[in-house]
Amino acid sequence: xxxxxxxxxxxxxxxxxxxxxxxxxxxxxxxxxxxxxxxxxxxxxxxxxxxxxxxxxxxxxxxxxxxxxxxxxxxxxxxxxxxxxxxxxxxxxxxxxxxxxxxxxxxxxxxxxxxxxxxxxxxxxxxxxxxxxxxxxxxxxxxxxxxxxxxxxxxxxxxxxxxxxxxxxxxxxxxxxxxxxxxxxxxxxxxxxxxxxxxxxxxxxxxxxxxxxxxxxxxxxxxxxxxxxxxxxxxxxxxxxxxxxxxxxxxxxxxxxxxxxxxxxxxxxxxxxxxxxxxxxxxxxxxxxxxxxxxxxxxxxxxxxxxxxxxxxxxxxxxxxxxxxxxxxxxxxxxxxxxxxxxxxxxxxxxxxxxxxxxxxxxxxxxxxxxxxxxxxxxxxxxxxxxxxxxxxxxxxxxxxxxxxxxxxxxxxxxxxxxxxxxxxxxxxxxxxxxxxxxxxxxxxxxxxxxxxxxxxxxxxxxxxxxxxxxxxxxxxxxxxxxxxxxxxxxxxxxxxxxxxxxxxxxxxxxxxxxxxxxxxxxxxxxxxxxxxxxxxxxxxxxxxxxxxxxxxxxxxxxxxxxxxxxxxxxxxxxxxxxxxxxxxxxxxxxxxxxxxxxxxxxxxxxxxxxxxx
Numbered sequence: 001x002x003x004x005x006x007x008x009x010x011x012x013x014x015x016x017x018x019x020x021x022x023x024x025x026x027x028x029x030x031x032x033x034x035x036x037x038x039x040x041x042x043x044x045x046x047x048x049x050x051x052x053x054x055x056x057x058x059x060x061x062x063x064x065x066x067x068x069x070x071x072x073x074x075x076x077x078x079x080x081x082x083x084x085x086x087x088x089x090x091x092x093x094x095x096x097x098x099x100x101x102x103x104x105x106x107x108x109x110x111x112x113x114x115x116x117x118x119x120x121x122x123x124x125x126x127x128x129x130x131x132x133x134x135x136x137x138x139x140x141x142x143x144x145x146x147x148x149x150x151x152x153x154x155x156x157x158x159x160x161x162x163x164x165x166x167x168x169x170x171x172x173x174x175x176x177x178x179x180x181x182x183x184x185x186x187x188x189x190x191x192x193x194x195x196x197x198x199x200x201x202x203x204x205x206x207x208x209x210x211x212x213x214x215x216x217x218x219x220x221x222x223x224x225x226x227x228x229x230x231x232x233x234x235x236x237x238x239x240x241x242x243x244x245x246x247x248x249x250x251x252x253x254x255x256x257x258x259x260x261x262x263x264x265x266x267x268x269x270x271x272x273x274x275x276x277x278x279x280x281x282x283x284x285x286x287x288x289x290x291x292x293x294x295x296x297x298x299x300x301x302x303x304x305x306x307x308x309x310x311x312x313x314x315x316x317x318x319x320x321x322x323x324x325x326x327x328x329x330x331x332x333x334x335x336x337x338x339x340x341x342x343x344x345x346x347x348x349x350x351x352x353x354x355x356x357x358x359x360x361x362x363x364x365x366x367x368x369x370x371x372x373x374x375x376x377x378x379x380x381x382x383x384x385x386x387x388x389x390x391x392x393x394x395x396x397x398x399x400x401x402x403x404x405x406x407x408x409x410x411x412x413x414x415x416x417x418x419x420x421x422x423x424x425x426x427x428x429x430x431x432x433x434x435x436x437x438x439x440x441x442x443x444x445x446x447x448x449x450x451x452x453x454x455x456x457x458x459x460x461x462x463x464x465x466x467x468x469x470x471x472x473x474x475x476x477x478x479x480x481x482x483x484x485x486x487x488x489x490x491x492x493x494x495x496x497x498x499x500x501x502x503x504x505x506x507x508x509x510x511x512x513x514x515x516x517x518x519x520x521x522x523x524x525x526x527x528x529x530x531x532x533x534x535x536x537x538x539x540x541x542x543x544x545x546x547x548x549x550x551x552x553x554x555x556x557x558x559x560x561x562x563x564x565x566x567x568x569x570x571x572x573x574x575x576x577x578x579x580x581x582x583x584x585x586x587x588x589x590x591x592x593x594x595x596x597x598x599x600x601x602x603x604x605x606x607x608x609x610x611x612x613x614x
Contacts (some may be wrong), residue, residue: 220438287304393566404520440508450487515585521552
């Protein structure tokens with residue numbers, strides 16, 4: 001178990017180093033500054049030793065300092081004190097300058113590391129398939145973006161570099177203390193094995209507790225995100241108190257886990273402090289005996305104790321921050337869990353470019369399953385020529401939205417293939433493929449941006465006149481100009497300050513501006529009143545002209561202008577017909593009995609299919 005944990009930590013460090021390698025120069029300079037600070041730290045207690053031994057005591061000044069003083073003044077107490085004071089000031093100034101430079105560079109490099117790591121994570125999250133996002137949810141991804149990604153800064157900049165610098169300082173100080181008295185150096189190091197054993201024991205516990213804390217915090221954020229995104233439903237059903245209690249239950253669990261983590265870290269720090277105190281006491285006892293025996297001077301003892309304080313400080317700091325370090329490692333694990341998720345929809349290595357499609361769409365025995373236990377679509381086959389207006393009908397859950405999701409390649413078929421202009425969708429470059437589609441959904445999706453930016457979402461480079469023309473074509477220009485700032489009016493979160501019909505017209509304007517050869521209309525009028533629907537349908541008819549269109553609808557009358565009707569039932573294609581008026585004069589069969597599907601040849605030839613009309 002210990003070996004697995006250690007290998008896991010080493011693997012994490014290696015992956016973090018690979019992520020940070022593009023900033024190797026910044027990290028190298030930070031490390032160099034850390035190396036420079038080591039000798040300055042070593043020299044820090046030197047002025048005190050000189051003052052004790054050469055001013056208060058009978059010892060001669062070191063030759064290098066006597067050489068720096070004017071001739072004949074090396075025995076003057078005032079000159080020696082002034083020189084020692086000047087040396088102390090110079091060492092303090094050098095340390096402050098090194099610390100300042102290190103702090104500025106550490107902040108800059110750390111923020112750059114976090115930005116690059118978050119950008120990589122955000123790009124990968126956008127590449128992951130919808131099934132992943134549907135399963136995991138947005139709160140988990142948001143938490144890992146915001147709170148777990150900075151782990152790369154905490155580990156690489158705030159922990160690893162200071163740890164390496166402290167290690168070098170430790171080695172240097174041990175060497176210096178050993179030159180003064182090897183027995184003192186040996187005694188000072190006796191606590192290191194004890195600290196190592198303690199850290200290994202507590203690190204395992206801390207890491208497990210940090211995993212639990214992160215999971216609970218993420219769950220708490222999920223509650224917040226879910227409630228606030230559904231606040232209209234919560235208010236409508238008067239469930240505020242219930243949701244408040246749900247949040248408090250999760251938050252209190254988080255509180256308990258945080259307290260347990262703090263107690264574990266506090267116990268670790270307490271034991272480490274006790275071990276360091278024992279080490280300090282042993283060195284002090286032995287050092288006093290060495291002074292009494294005349295083996296070292298009092299200044300040497302003061303120097304050793306000063307070094308010991310500097311030596312033990314990083315050990316104590318590392319021990320006290322062990323909980324945070326383990327938390328950072330857990331955060332890094334959680335980020336790499338997402339980065340290790342492979343997208344289900346991937347672009348081929350040498351995918352074909354596609355400028356503008358003609359719009360011929362064919363489904364060849366296409367099947368698809370969201371989960372292993374059931375299929376959403378079963379062996380769907382049909383052909384739509386360029387410019388065809390295809391109606392897609394069926395009860396809720398029949399597979400209508402799944403069909404157009406496959407067409408957009410938001411998912412790939414489990415079996416069969418989908419062709420666009422005679423080429424499998426999987427052979428095209430993904431951005432080029434999706435640029436062939438304009439989509440108008442049942443629930444309009446708008447962004448927290450201006451009206452103009454929302455209309456131009458599919459074509460950000462569009463001119464103002466093109467944006468206005470698209471709004472006019474969608475019957476949206478009048479109400480947009482009536483807004484406080486017209487086309488520059490910010491819409492706020494999801495554009496909820498507009499009515500449903502107004503949001504839908506902006507979605508239509510977005511589709512007009514994109515001018516894609518294939519149009520997908522996913523029940524665009526199901527949530528509006530009859531009067532609003534008439535205005536939206538007028539815009540839709542203009543939008544459909546000259547484009548291959550797939551229009552999903554529950555109300556069959558909405559599909560009366562279509563060239564072809566697809567009836568889906570329980571994931572199967574029940575009817576393919578090109579005689580829509582015949583269907584609309586009766587009532588389309590939606591019962592349990594399953595008529596055989598019209599052969600594709602008959603549909604292509606325009607032969608009517610006799611439908612059962614109850």
